[in-house]
Amino acid sequence: MNKRTWLIVALVLPLIALVGTAFLKGMQRASGTEVILPIEGFDPRDLLSGHYLTYRVDYGVAPACATPEVHADLCINPTRGIYPEGTRPSDCSLFIRGYCGSDTHFLVEDINRFYIPEEHAAALDTKVRNKQGAIVLSVDTDGNAVLKDLLIDGKPWKTAVETAN
Amino acid sequence: MGMVTRKLDQWQQAGLITPAQHTAIIAFESNHPQRANWWVYSFMILGAAIIGLGVISLIAANWVDIPDSVKLGADFALLALIAGGIYSQYPNQQHGIWFEVLLVSFMLLCLSSIGLISQIFHTGGEWYHALLFWAAITFLLSLFARNLFTRFLWVTLFLHGVLWSIVTTAGVDFNHSLDEFPAVLLLAPLLSALLYYASRQVKPLHGFSGSLFFWFQLSGVIALAFADIVRSGGDMDNYPLAWFIPAYVTAAVLAVSIVLQRDFKLLNKVLLLAALALLLLYYHPDLLFSGESRYNVSFWQADDTRAPLLTLAILFLYAVHAGNIGHQRTFNLVTFLIGLRFVILYFQAMGGLAATGIGLIVSGGLIMGIAWLWYKGRTNLQQWTKGLKA
Numbered sequence A: 001m002n003k004r005t006w007l008i009v010a011l012v013l014p015l016i017a018l019v020g021t022a023f024l025k026g027m028q029r030a031s032g033t034e035v036i037l038p039i040e041g042f043d044p045r046d047l048l049s050g051h052y053l054t055y056r057v058d059y060g061v062a063p064a065c066a067t068p069e070v071h072a073d074l075c076i077n078p079t080r081g082i083y084p085e086g087t088r089p090s091d092c093s094l095f096i097r098g099y100c101g102s103d104t105h106f107l108v109e110d111i112n113r114f115y116i117p118e119e120h121a122a123a124l125d126t127k128v129r130n131k132q133g134a135i136v137l138s139v140d141t142d143g144n145a146v147l148k149d150l151l152i153d154g155k156p157w158k159t160a161v162e163t164a165n
Numbered sequence B: 001m002g003m004v005t006r007k008l009d010q011w012q013q014a015g016l017i018t019p020a021q022h023t024a025i026i027a028f029e030s031n032h033p034q035r036a037n038w039w040v041y042s043f044m045i046l047g048a049a050i051i052g053l054g055v056i057s058l059i060a061a062n063w064v065d066i067p068d069s070v071k072l073g074a075d076f077a078l079l080a081l082i083a084g085g086i087y088s089q090y091p092n093q094q095h096g097i098w099f100e101v102l103l104v105s106f107m108l109l110c111l112s113s114i115g116l117i118s119q120i121f122h123t124g125g126e127w128y129h130a131l132l133f134w135a136a137i138t139f140l141l142s143l144f145a146r147n148l149f150t151r152f153l154w155v156t157l158f159l160h161g162v163l164w165s166i167v168t169t170a171g172v173d174f175n176h177s178l179d180e181f182p183a184v185l186l187l188a189p190l191l192s193a194l195l196y197y198a199s200r201q202v203k204p205l206h207g208f209s210g211s212l213f214f215w216f217q218l219s220g221v222i223a224l225a226f227a228d229i230v231r232s233g234g235d236m237d238n239y240p241l242a243w244f245i246p247a248y249v250t251a252a253v254l255a256v257s258i259v260l261q262r263d264f265k266l267l268n269k270v271l272l273l274a275a276l277a278l279l280l281l282y283y284h285p286d287l288l289f290s291g292e293s294r295y296n297v298s299f300w301q302a303d304d305t306r307a308p309l310l311t312l313a314i315l316f317l318y319a320v321h322a323g324n325i326g327h328q329r330t331f332n333l334v335t336f337l338i339g340l341r342f343v344i345l346y347f348q349a350m351g352g353l354a355a356t357g358i359g360l361i362v363s364g365g366l367i368m369g370i371a372w373l374w375y376k377g378r379t380n381l382q383q384w385t386k387g388l389k390a
Helices: A003-031 A118-129 A157-164 B002-013 B019-031 B038-062 B068-088 B097-121 B127-142 B148-169 B181-201 B203-232 B241-260 B266-283 B303-324 B328-355 B357-387
Strands: A033-042 A050-057 A070-077 A081-084 A094-100 A113-116 A133-139 A145-152
Touching (some): A003 B097, A033 A118, A033 A145, A050 A118, A113 A118, A118 A133, B002 B019, B148 B181, B181 B266, B203 B303, B303 B328, B328 B357
Antiparallel strands (some): A033 A050, A050 A113
16 A cells, blocks of 8 residues: 555544444444433533533442442343342343442443533532432443433433523 | 854854855755744644644533534534545645644544543543543554654653553552552653654654653653652552552563663663663562661661662663763763752751751752763763773
């Protein structure tokens, strides 16, 4: 290949990678089953991406993990429960992959941050602290969960903010 | 041209060159104008960087009012437009200034696109993973860069991405505190040095060597200064060995790389390996340091004795290596640091006495003496290091 061809490859590669990433994320968000989980949390700053909420998700299981620091699945249907990886009941039709932290809390990566506009950060932070918040997840058949929306008092956050104004 | 003309005038007056030679040189320089000045490149690239930041700020400020599909569509369309611009500006022999400016713009826009996708889909990844992803997708493009700034930008972001990713993969958690920062400080110079040697071996990567060497030296000085300060204070006694596993693995590969360097004599290899071993010893939790100062244990067992000695030993080994292979600027810098460490050692040893009238006079004299010795002796010292054989 000559240099011009290499340049085309070098320019197209990032485009494919970025478009592909956005496409796959979009597909994952659109095709999964919706699961709503309550949250509570706080609002630090992210200099690169504006404001976002971080929170603790209430997975609705108590007690939490039996063993710390292992991969685990949270079964949602038909019975909610946490199972170490590979021990999930065969009748579990909907589950989320995660892991048990050192404090035996169940955790799922990539669903603990929700980006919000700066002007609404303080108001949403207060509502989430007051346990009025919930997140909407899209869960695929392999147990991968992605964030779809943030609910305040059961309504999408944009609606809740507009109503408050 | 102005400076060249002045120098030529001086040389002609001193009889070093003839008027004919003077005229010939002026004619030659006039017919071979320099490429665009570095400051034009710098300002153009700075402008591109500010535009990139502006795009990020616009997205960050207004992202909720714009539909996701519009945001992503506009972003990818802009990327494609700049890509077309880069292609159209690509000449066969010499890259123009617009090529470099568009290249930097494209690379920065790729980074802001990762941030945009992260916002839209609420991904919770870490910033260093984003940098690593960015570096991977722009690597081929960075090979086309001819301007130092462009390559330096890529190397800097890549190094940070790979460095922090490796350390956190080893189980170090920076979410709650920066206690584990020494793991990064030790790995940084080792990784930079390893990549520097790798870049020298592979022809297409030669353009990255300068930037990697810069980061190696800077991170090396910071790592040494940090260890010296913390060890001298007797603080670094509760660091788990596990934090340093990535650094030890990198050090092993680096040691092999040093041994395999064809342009190094045996002396250079021994000097570098010795400096590497001492640096690892410096960061080892408890092999050489116990957290005790001179007030509690004997002089040679105290951390505040061993730390400066180790610093000086590492700097001396590296200075001899740099002098021996003819790296004059590095040699000057390292020998200057040795002098500086001696001055600090004096203040450490004297404590409050250095602040008295006599103490200040002696201190001033010491600083002047070391500066004079360094200025007068560095050339002879470098000649001596050049003469060393093994």
